[in-house]
Amino acid sequence: MEIDTSKPHVGRVYDYVLGGHHNYEVDRQAATAILKILPSYPKWAKLNRWFIQLIGQRWSDVGITDVLDLASGLPTQGHLNDYLPEARILFSDIDPVSVIYGEKILADKPTMRYVQADLREPSPLLATAAEFFGAQRRLAVGCIGIMYMLNDVHAGDLLRKLHAFCAPGSVLAISFAVSRAVSAGTQLNGAASLAGMSVYPRTPEEMTTLVSPWKVDECRPLVQWLEVEDFVTPEEYEANPFEMMGLIAHR
Template identity: 75%
Template sequence: MEIDTTKPHIGRVYDYVLGGHHNYEVDRRAATEIMKLVPTYPKWAKLNRWFIQLVGQQWSEAGITSVLDVGSGLPTQGHLNDYLPEARILFSDIDPVSVIYGEEILADKPNMRYLQADLRDPSPLLAAAAQFFGADRRIALGCIGIMYMMDEESSRDLLRKMHAFCAPGSVLALSFLVPRGASAAHHLNSAGALAGIKVYPRTPEEMAALIKPWKVHACRPLAAWLDLEDFLTQEEYESSPFDMLGLIAHH
């Protein structure tokens, strides 16, 4: 796998703002510039990671044994593998750095694998998942921190194919950005461009329509999921061009 260290990658930028070390100078520069436009970015990143941890804890308590996580980033900083150590987990990401380090982190865990995958063409990932999970298709699907970087067509195609792959009783967890104000999309994309991505904020109604035939079970702000409504000050929240929501859906 070739690693391009001349361009920032949003997964490594995310790792940096979480306090991780699997990033390059180009990622750290991008993070600094993004925080000039969105000063609360590190707080949103932490809320997103804490939501992953909450989901992992809930899935553990529910006895989940099979997990497919897409756009995983690095399985550090308290990822699903920490909360579901006995589960079969298939992680995936398009970033080769995340894949290489992920493979190293999971090397002593035969029940977990990490694959490189482009979610715009999920067929190779689903083929690997069919081999990895075998006949057990009652799966917990993680799409946390990825849907706001995918356009409508790719998102709909991914989630429909995942629904067809999974058996009844499966569950989906995702997070998404909700625009706040008329200039929100422009503001977000100015920041996203610094990490080489386009950002797609959506309303809860738009997201519910996009994920069909998955059925929304619960959808609320990440701060409400985590009982951290005061984590962002009123001034920080009002100045943010977006809110961040977590959604749980059932097959």
């Protein structure tokens, strides 16, 4: 597995911002530059991770046993594997460094795997999922922290193929970014380009359309989901060109 540590990767930048250790100097430099443009980025990253934890607890409460997790970060403390320790979970990421670390973290978890996957071409991942889950296709699917990195063509294709792959009764959790200012796209992509990526903000209405034929159950800001409306100060909120939203849907 080829690893390029000469360029920053958004997953490792995210890991660094969350206080993790699975990153390189190039990722830390990119994070420093991003924080100059979006100083409250660590708070939004924490909200994303807390949303994963909320979803993990909800899925645990209703007895979810099979989970397909798409590029939501390394399964370190406070991830889905902590809330669903007996479940079968297939984690994925495009970054080979994350995959190597993920495999090590899950080495003693026989019901969990971490695999490399490019969600812009989801068929190989779904083939792996078919082998991993077997005939059980009633799944909980996590798309937390990835949907705003995919353009409409790739995101729509992924969501439709997931819908076709999953059995009725499956559930889907998504986080996505919403622009709050005309300059949001320029500012967001200026910061994102430092981690070698583009960002695609969407309105709740656009996300609801994109997620079809999944049926949306709830969609609201992460601070409301998590009941932490005071976590982001009014000054930080006004300085941010975007807001993070969470969406839950079912098959």
